Amino acid sequence: MDSEEKKGLEQSYKTRNESLRDFYDTAKHVVDDAEQESLTPILNSLKQSKTQRYREIDQIGEGGEKKITLAHDETLDRKVAVARAIHAKNAQEQEQFLREARLTAKLSHPTIMPVYNMGLDENGEPFFSMEVVPGDSLKTIVRRLRDGDPKYKRDYPRETLLDIFCKVCDAIAYAHSRNVLHLDIKPDNIRVGEFGEVLVCDWGLAKVVNGSPATSVKNPGEFDSDVLNDMTLTGTMKGTPGYMAPEQTQAYGEKTTKTDIYALGALLYTFLTFELHVQGSNASEIVRNTRSGKVIPPRRRKPEWRIPESLSAVTMKALALDPAQRYESVLMLRREITLFLSGRPTEAERANLVKKVSLLLQRHSSIALLLIAYLVLTSALGINYLLKLRNERDVAQQARSEAQENFNLFLREQRVAKARGENLSEAVLYTVKSSDFINAPSMINVLNAGLQEEIDDEMRRDLLTQKGTLHFILQEFDSALDCFEQIGKSERIDAMAVISRKYSRLKNEDNQRLSDHQLADLFKEETDINPLILNYLYYHHMRRRPASGSPQEYLPLASSFLDRLNRINNPGIRPFILEPYEGGFQLDLTYRNYHTLLAEVSGAFRLNVLEPLQLKSLNLSYTRISDLDNLDGLKLDKLTLVKTPVQNKRLLPEKAEALGLKMIALDAEEYDNLIIERLKRSMVVIDKKR
Numbered sequence: 001m002d003s004e005e006k007k008g009l010e011q012s013y014k015t016r017n018e019s020l021r022d023f024y025d026t027a028k029h030v031v032d033d034a035e036q037e038s039l040t041p042i043l044n045s046l047k048q049s050k051t052q053r054y055r056e057i058d059q060i061g062e063g064g065e066k067k068i069t070l071a072h073d074e075t076l077d078r079k080v081a082v083a084r085a086i087h088a089k090n091a092q093e094q095e096q097f098l099r100e101a102r103l104t105a106k107l108s109h110p111t112i113m114p115v116y117n118m119g120l121d122e123n124g125e126p127f128f129s130m131e132v133v134p135g136d137s138l139k140t141i142v143r144r145l146r147d148g149d150p151k152y153k154r155d156y157p158r159e160t161l162l163d164i165f166c167k168v169c170d171a172i173a174y175a176h177s178r179n180v181l182h183l184d185i186k187p188d189n190i191r192v193g194e195f196g197e198v199l200v201c202d203w204g205l206a207k208v209v210n211g212s213p214a215t216s217v218k219n220p221g222e223f224d225s226d227v228l229n230d231m232t233l234t235g236t237m238k239g240t241p242g243y244m245a246p247e248q249t250q251a252y253g254e255k256t257t258k259t260d261i262y263a264l265g266a267l268l269y270t271f272l273t274f275e276l277h278v279q280g281s282n283a284s285e286i287v288r289n290t291r292s293g294k295v296i297p298p299r300r301r302k303p304e305w306r307i308p309e310s311l312s313a314v315t316m317k318a319l320a321l322d323p324a325q326r327y328e329s330v331l332m333l334r335r336e337i338t339l340f341l342s343g344r345p346t347e348a349e350r351a352n353l354v355k356k357v358s359l360l361l362q363r364h365s366s367i368a369l370l371l372i373a374y375l376v377l378t379s380a381l382g383i384n385y386l387l388k389l390r391n392e393r394d395v396a397q398q399a400r401s402e403a404q405e406n407f408n409l410f411l412r413e414q415r416v417a418k419a420r421g422e423n424l425s426e427a428v429l430y431t432v433k434s435s436d437f438i439n440a441p442s443m444i445n446v447l448n449a450g451l452q453e454e455i456d457d458e459m460r461r462d463l464l465t466q467k468g469t470l471h472f473i474l475q476e477f478d479s480a481l482d483c484f485e486q487i488g489k490s491e492r493i494d495a496m497a498v499i500s501r502k503y504s505r506l507k508n509e510d511n512q513r514l515s516d517h518q519l520a521d522l523f524k525e526e527t528d529i530n531p532l533i534l535n536y537l538y539y540h541h542m543r544r545r546p547a548s549g550s551p552q553e554y555l556p557l558a559s560s561f562l563d564r565l566n567r568i569n570n571p572g573i574r575p576f577i578l579e580p581y582e583g584g585f586q587l588d589l590t591y592r593n594y595h596t597l598l599a600e601v602s603g604a605f606r607l608n609v610l611e612p613l614q615l616k617s618l619n620l621s622y623t624r625i626s627d628l629d630n631l632d633g634l635k636l637d638k639l640t641l642v643k644t645p646v647q648n649k650r651l652l653p654e655k656a657e658a659l660g661l662k663m664i665a666l667d668a669e670e671y672d673n674l675i676i677e678r679l680k681r682s683m684v685v686i687d688k689k690r
Contacts, residue, residue: 052074052121052122053073053074053075054071054072054073054074054080054082054121054127054129055071055072055074056069056070056071056082057069057070057071057072057079058070060081062086063188063202065085065086065087065097065204066083066084066085066086066097066204067083067084067086068081068082068083069081069082069084070082070132071129073116073129076116079132080116080129080130080131080132081129081130081131081132082127082128082129082130083101083127083128083129083130084121084125084126084127085097085125085126088125088126094125094126096204097126097204098118098126098128100128100202100203100204100206101115101118101126101128102118103180103203103206103208104203104206105118105128106178107174107175107178107180107203109170109171109174109175111167111168111170111171111174111198111199111200112171112174112175112199112200113130113131113133113191113199113200113201114130114131115128115129115130116128116129116130116131117129130201131199133191133193133197133199134193134194135191135192135193135194135197136191136192137187137188137189137190137191137192138164138187138188138190138191138192138267139186139187139188141156141187141192142187142270142271142274145274146274146275158271158272159341161271162271162337162340162341163341164190164192164198164271165264165267165268165271165337166334166337166338167198168185168190168198168200168264168267169264169330169331169333169334169337170334171198171200172185172200172260172264172330173329173330173331173334175206176257176260176329176330179208179209180203180206180207180208180209181206181207181208181209181255181256181257181259181260182200182203182205182206182260182263183205183206183207183239183248183255183259183260183263184202184203184204184205184206184239184240184243184263185200185243185260185263185264185266185267186240186242186243186263186266186267187267187270188202188240189201189202205239207255209255209256241280241283241286241287241290242266242276242277242278242286242290243263243266243267244262244263244287244290245258245259245262245263245290245323246262246290246291246293246321247259247323248262249287249290249291250291256323257329257330258323258324258326259323260330261318261326261327261329261330261333262318262319262320262323262326264318264330264333265277265315265316265317265318265319265326265333266319268311268314268315268318268337269295269298269315269319272298272302272305272307272311272312272315273298273301273302273305273307275301277295277296277315277319278290278294278295279294292321292686293321293680293684293685294663294684294686295316295319295684296662296663296683296684297312297315297316297681297682297683298311298312298315299312300662300682300683308340310340310345310346311340311346313346313681314333314336314337314340314346316681318333320680321680325677428446428447428449428450428453428463437469437470437473437533437536437601438536438539438601440470440473440474440536440540441474443466443470444467444470444471447463447466447467447470448467450463451463451464451467461487461490464483464484464486464487465483465487465490465492465493467483468480468481468482468483468484468487468493468496469493469496469533471483472496472499472500472533472537473533473536473537473539473540474511474540475503475507475512475513475514475537475540475541476510476511477499477500477501477503477504477507477510478500478504478510479510480496480497480500481497481500481501481504484496484497484500485497495527495528495529496529496533498527499522499525499527499529503518503522506518513541513544513545514541515553516545516549516553516554516556516557517553517556517557519537519538519541519557520556520557520559520560520561521560522537523538523557523560523561523563523564524560524563524564531564531565531567534564535565535599535600535601536601538561538599538607539599539601539607542607542612545612549612551578551585551612551613551614552578554612554613555576555578555613556575556576558576558609558610558612558613559575559576561599561609562594562597562609565596565599565609566593566594566595566596568593574592578613581615581616581617581637581638582616582637583616583637584614584615584616584617584637585613585614585615585616585617586615586616586617586618586619586638587610587613587615587617587618587619588619589618589619589620589623590619590620590621590622590623591621591622591623592623593623593624594623594624594625595623595624595625595626596625596627596630597609597610597625597630597631598629598630598632606632607633608630608631608632608633608634610633610634611633611634615634615636616635616636616637616638617636617637617638617639617640618631618634618636618638618639618640619640620639620640620641620644621640621641621642621643621644622642622643622644623644624645625644625645625646626644626645626646626647627647627648628646628648628651628652628655631655631659634659635659635660636659636660636661637660637661637662637663638661638662638663638664638665639656639659639661639663639664639665640664640665640666640688641664641665641666642665642666642667642688643667643670644666649670649671649672649675650672650675652671652675652679653675653678653679653682656679656682656683657682661682661683662683662684663683663684663685663686664679664683664684664685664686665685665686665688666685666686666687666688667687667688667689668685668687669689
């Protein structure tokens with residue numbers, strides 16, 4: 001290559017090199033402002049002057065203290081929920097509103113509503129922003145379930161509600177670990193998202209307890225009770241009636257973690273029954289019932305729902321009137337629900353061995369089925385073998401028996417004729433002497449046969465006396481009177497003869513039964529008839545009485561017979577009054593000098609005179625009833641025992657459960673604390689002081 005060509009190549013390379021240097025030199029490349037802004041949109045949005053950060057879209061909801069609106073966060077370009085105070089007109093009220101925001105923001109947990117920001121809007125009003133959770137509040141879910149909404153029943157079975165409850169427990173347990181009490185746990189303040197999210201909201205009543213002492217430099221993770229607690233409402237009752245613990249209803253009551261545990265128990269009760277655990281027509285009555293512990297166990301509140309006994313026991317322990325009787329921590333309460341969901345017995349129910357084995361078999365159903373099948377097969381083979389041996393033995397025994405029977409047949413036939421006359425005499429003699437009139441019609445037949453025989457006058461009088469008595473207790477007064485007239489004058493029958501003559505005129509036929517009211521009048525008669533005979537008269541009357549008879553018609557008979565049974569000298573001075581009660585009636589026997597409610601016949605049959613009254617409430621205060629067996633045969637919701645001399649007090653809890661009691665009123669000082677605590681596990685206990 002000659003020199004000229006070489007110079008040309010060098011010049012060409014130099015020219016291209018300078019062009020490339022100019023192309024990659026950014027300092028020489030000029031970008032206009034519009035192009036520069038398009039490269040930094042987020043920074044530009046923050047630099048721009050805006051009149052407001054949040055653009056309101058719609059109102060989400062409004063409560064007693066604040067309203068929540070759906071807004072668009074212009075800075076972060078997302079939808080948020082913005083809370084603003086409704087009544088915060090002065091600095092103190094605004095400070096309290098902001099305390100909630102700061103306290104909630106410091107609680108970092110997946111089940112606690114996160115707070116994004118707080119500040120003052122263009123009007124100087126405080127606000128804070130939170131996450132928007134699509135879904136429903138638990139209040140809406142419970143209401144829809146109570147109304148029987150098919151979609152909600154499908155989406156929220158009991159197991160799902162218990163899972164939600166466990167997540168709420170997680171949030172409250174975390175807050176307690178940070179020395180924070182919620183103090184307003186209720187369905188309104190819990191949101192459930194479309195994908196299973198559970199968020200505990202509204203920490204406006206929250207309180208910091210046992211916080212670290214204030215120092216000059218504070219740890220951002222610590223909760224400063226001096227700043228975050230509400231100092232303006234000390235000494236006032238704060239919370240929601242129905243979900244407040246008894247101590248929370250007292251203005252200066254001590255609030256502890258047990259206070260939140262009570263509210264969690266109320267929430268669990270709502271999940272199980274879809275109703276509040278305390279009833280009342282207004283907030284004041286609900287608060288009074290909360291303070292007195294008037295809580296009906298869920299199983300008794302909704303018996304038709306078959307609420308598991310274990311869940312009912314857990315709920316009642318969390319709702320104990322005395323905080324010391326509740327669970328020690330939220331985690332212990334949550335563990336009980338986890339035990340139930342895993343098919344294990346809870347500690348609160350105190351399961352017996354049978355229940356524990358039953359749950360064990362349910363958890364291992366496949367193995368249990370194989371074991372049961374094996375046992376059934378083994379038992380079947382064993383039983384078949386035993387039956388075969390038994391049949392062979394029976395065949396041999398039958399052969400021996402036939403031979404012996406043929407030998408004895410002749411001897412029996414010879415004795416029959418002689419024994420026939422002797423047996424009749426023995427049967428008649430037994431019937432005359434017997435005071436057991438349960439089988440009165442059969443006894444009359446035996447006596448009729450005896451009267452056909454040749455007997456002396458004294459025996460005939462005895463037979464007629466017994467026969468007339470039997471006709472009397474069967475209300476066959478014409479037949480009774482016929483027997484008594486054949487006998488003539490006798491102290492044993494004179495009183496019955498007078499009654500028979502009077503009451504035979506009230507009936508068209510001898511076997512017709514007296515009405516309840518007529519028999520009540522009979523028991524009021526001044527007579528010396530043996531009380532045992534009157535008991536049988538009442539027994540046979542009740543045996544023939546239609547089951548459909550009304551309590552009101554029976555009431556006079558119950559009153560007069562109890563007076564006669566308890567030997568009241570002036571019966572009928574204060575008549576019974578039967579008043580309506582839920583599902584039946586109530587009766588007040590206060591101050592009646594009764595020692596028994598039972599009509600005993602033959603020593604084997606006992607009839608409760610009050611049973612046909614269909615009682616649901618009974619007051620035995622200041623009576624002489626001492627034996628709890630006097631309540632046998634009754635099914636009550638409420639029982640009152642004030643100054644009632646109960647002898648076997650330790651049996652009261654078992655007897656109360658057998659009666660089906662939901663409420664019992666008594667003077668607690670008359671009973672051991674252990675008895676009272678056992679009663680409280682399954683019913684409401686009302687302490688009536690002297």
